[in-house]
Amino acid sequence: xxxxxxxxxxxxxxDFSGGLEMLFDNQRRHSVSLPAVDASGKPATIAFLIDHLCxxxxxxxxxxLFVLDNHIRPGILVLINDADWELExxxxxxxxxxxxILFVSTLHGG
Amino acid sequence: xxxxxxxxxxAAAKAAPNGCSRRLTDDEFDRYSxxxxxxxxxxxxxLRLINSRVLIIGAGGLGCPAAQYIAGAGVxxxxxxxxxxxxxxxxxxxxxxxxxxxGMKKVDSLITHLRGLNPLPTYVSHPFHINPQNxxxxxxxxxxxxxxxxxPVTRYLISDICVLVCKPLVSAAAIQKSGQxxxxxxxxTPQGLVDGKYAPCYRCCFRKPPPxxxxxxxxxxxxxxxxxGLMGVAxxxxxxxILASALHxxxxxxxxxxxxxxxxxxxxxxxxxxxxxxVGPYSFRALKMGGRKRNCFACGENSTLTLAGIRAxxxxxVQFCSVPTSSVSLPPEERITAAAYHAAKQKGExxxxxxxxxxxxxxxxxxxxxxxxxxxxxxxxxKAAAIKRDVSPASEILPLESxxxxxxxxxxxxxxxxxxxxxxxxxxxxxxxxxxxRIVDIMGGMKAWKEEVDPTFPFI
Numbered sequence: 001x002x003x004x005x006x007x008x009x010x011x012x013x014x015d016f017s018g019g020l021e022m023l024f025d026n027q028r029r030h031s032v033s034l035p036a037v038d039a040s041g042k043p044a045t046i047a048f049l050i051d052h053l054c055x056x057x058x059x060x061x062x063x064x065l066f067v068l069d070n071h072i073r074p075g076i077l078v079l080i081n082d083a084d085w086e087l088e089x090x091x092x093x094x095x096x097x098x099x100x101i102l103f104v105s106t107l108h109g110g
Numbered sequence: 111x112x113x114x115x116x117x118x119x120x121a122a123a124k125a126a127p128n129g130c131s132r133r134l135t136d137d138e139f140d141r142y143s144x145x146x147x148x149x150x151x152x153x154x155x156x157l158r159l160i161n162s163r164v165l166i167i168g169a170g171g172l173g174c175p176a177a178q179y180i181a182g183a184g185v186x187x188x189x190x191x192x193x194x195x196x197x198x199x200x201x202x203x204x205x206x207x208x209x210x211x212x213g214m215k216k217v218d219s220l221i222t223h224l225r226g227l228n229p230l231p232t233y234v235s236h237p238f239h240i241n242p243q244n245x246x247x248x249x250x251x252x253x254x255x256x257x258x259x260x261x262p263v264t265r266y267l268i269s270d271i272c273v274l275v276c277k278p279l280v281s282a283a284a285i286q287k288s289g290q291x292x293x294x295x296x297x298x299t300p301q302g303l304v305d306g307k308y309a310p311c312y313r314c315c316f317r318k319p320p321p322x323x324x325x326x327x328x329x330x331x332x333x334x335x336x337x338x339g340l341m342g343v344a345x346x347x348x349x350x351x352i353l354a355s356a357l358h359x360x361x362x363x364x365x366x367x368x369x370x371x372x373x374x375x376x377x378x379x380x381x382x383x384x385x386x387x388x389v390g391p392y393s394f395r396a397l398k399m400g401g402r403k404r405n406c407f408a409c410g411e412n413s414t415l416t417l418a419g420i421r422a423x424x425x426x427x428v429q430f431c432s433v434p435t436s437s438v439s440l441p442p443e444e445r446i447t448a449a450a451y452h453a454a455k456q457k458g459e460x461x462x463x464x465x466x467x468x469x470x471x472x473x474x475x476x477x478x479x480x481x482x483x484x485x486x487x488x489x490x491x492x493k494a495a496a497i498k499r500d501v502s503p504a505s506e507i508l509p510l511e512s513x514x515x516x517x518x519x520x521x522x523x524x525x526x527x528x529x530x531x532x533x534x535x536x537x538x539x540x541x542x543x544x545x546x547x548r549i550v551d552i553m554g555g556m557k558a559w560k561e562e563v564d565p566t567f568p569f570i
Binding site for chain 1: 168170171172173257258259260261262265282283284285286288289290315316317318319320321328331333338341378380382384395396397398399400488491492494495
């Protein structure tokens with residue numbers, strides 16, 4: 001891996017809603033500079049982003065409220081540019097510059 | 111449902127098939143004139159509403175505002191199902207009830223309010239909770255269902271029944287400062303049809319419920335009345351749109367029309383705002399969702415879901431929504447009842463100690479046990495993690511002294527769960543000095559304190 005690609009970062013915005021913001025310093029929008037490739041040199045995907053957020057952005061130690069068994073926990077929707085990630089390839093979606101990724105917890109109260 | 115719960119003429123007369131071409135009565139004409147002149151509505155749309163039957167499940171924070179606009183718009187038959195009674199703490203958001211009706215069944219209270227607003231519709235009271243045994247019978251009597259409930263067990267049940275009896279479902283939810291709204295199974299399509307574009311059901315959008323540990327109710331976490339009200343009103347708007355344009359009628363598979371004709375882009379509307387700052391990144395957001403899923407448990411091609419199965423307890427909704435949690439169970443010597451703590455303190459038998467109260471600061475602000483120090487549970491966990499990470503002294507987690515390492519620590523929370531976890535966490539950090547220092551959970555939290563010690567305590 002060359003020094004240039006190692007340093008390359010993708011600018012994106014990451015939003016949290018439905019109570020998940022609580023795990024990220026009560027802030028609903030974060031500007032994130034995501035490394036363009038993961039440790040093995042593969043392009044950054046949603047799976048990589050989730051791991052990156054857990055390592056760098058999460059202030060609350062209750063990681064199990066966000067990930068379970070290395071996957072996003074049940075009851076959280078992931079939206080890529082306002083579309084359900086299932087329409088975009090889920091964890092394998094390769095992140096593009098200026099993407100907006102929204103994590104929203106399913107609500108049940110009423 | 112009993113005959114006595116239906117007012118006016120028999121429902122059959124109102125649902126007459128030729129009802130779509132009749133004259134409006136003078137009262138109807140006056141009452142609905144302002145909405146009938148809206149482009150797209152007209153006399154035809156109004157008559158469709160008058161001939162429609164809507165079931166509102168839950169007469170609470172969503173159901174009250176939803177029902178007001180459903181009734182106001184002139185939907186002909188309005189069923190309401192709920193087994194609760196009106197409580198004072200409901201009234202800031204459940205605006206279809208009244209102070210004078212505290213203690214009354216919610217369905218009866220809400221229907222009283224709706225009759226005052228519009229006496230023309232037929233109101234049907236179902237004064238019990240919906241469950242797997244009664245759900246299909248109640249839901250089949252209606253054209254459209256509004257999910258205004260407050261828990262995932264009921265939400266999955268309602269959606270499954272709507273799939274099986276082919277009813278559109280308008281679903282909303284809210285907590286604290288966030289709300290969600292989505293239209294499901296509309297137009298309704300028989301279970302198992304997957305070749306083509308069809309609307310999703312609740313399970314297509316929300317395949318699995320969140321773990322119980324991550325779920326809180328409005329009673330625990332709080333809810334702003336305007337937030338849940340907004341979602342309820344939006345629900346009514348979607349229902350009225352569907353009924354007035356006849357989108358609720360399943361298209362016969364053999365007809366020339368393709369099901370895509372009426373298929374809207376499946377959308378999840380979310381609403382969030384901040385109380386703390388005026389400017390947030392967004393308030394409303396419309397999210398694009400997928401359609402019916404081929405492998406969906408309820409509506410997919412190999413689904414084994416049946417009405418008979420549901421009635422017999424298959425699937426088990428309670429089990430599905432409650433993955434076992436690893437709850438802490440402390441030995442008896444690490445616990446004390448609220449009454450025993452109080453008695454020992456009164457008699458001067460309690461040594462000098464630290465009392466940690468792990469409730470949120472909003473809860474703490476209404477009152478606490480004398481001498482208690484507030485360290486909210488979330489903050490405490492964060493501090494604990496920081497201590498582990500930075501290898502800083504564990505005593506930093508304690509707000510007061512760090513000198514007297516033998517002073518016992520008592521922990522109290524709201525209902526007695528977080529406090530037990532806190533005791534475990536403090537021991538894990540070594541604050542018990544290898545067992546020399548006592549760390550004790552006050553059983554049952556401030557709820558028990560109110561019940562056993564001080565009935566005037568302002569517990570929320």
